[in-house]
Amino acid sequence: MWPVPLRQGDRQHVQGLGASWPALDDVSTRLAAGDLAGAAGILRHIGLEASLDEAALAIASSQHRGLAEATELILQYASQRKDREVMGLAKKLLNRDQQLSAGILLGLALDT
Numbered sequence: 001m002w003p004v005p006l007r008q009g010d011r012q013h014v015q016g017l018g019a020s021w022p023a024l025d026d027v028s029t030r031l032a033a034g035d036l037a038g039a040a041g042i043l044r045h046i047g048l049e050a051s052l053d054e055a056a057l058a059i060a061s062s063q064h065r066g067l068a069e070a071t072e073l074i075l076q077y078a079s080q081r082k083d084r085e086v087m088g089l090a091k092k093l094l095n096r097d098q099q100l101s102a103g104i105l106l107g108l109a110l111d112t
Contacts, residue, residue: 021061027070047077056092059101079108
């Protein structure tokens with residue numbers, strides 16, 4: 001769970017975003033249609049198996065779009081990666097001005 005609720009329009013949600021995550025529209029559509037299993041499968045893949053660059057982009061894009069639940073799921077899955085991967089993802093998030101997400105990721109990984 002988020003220690004501080006994310007708000008659309010926060011500075012960190014738009015800084016460093018650059019390109020948008022290509023699967024964002026698909027996830028958003030699945031969530032809106034109630035296809036939670038389909039969306040969760042995509043988010044699980046991103047959190048656990050995608051490259052760190054793609055995971056960081058997915059987290060930043062989901063936050064920017066206001067999809068807090070999607071962002072939270074990616075972070076939860078990503079926190080289960082190996083320690084060096086978690087640290088690498090946190091660094092990539094920090095490079096995208098995603099301090100809150102980086103902190104949440106590290107906190108989740110430490111609690112695991």
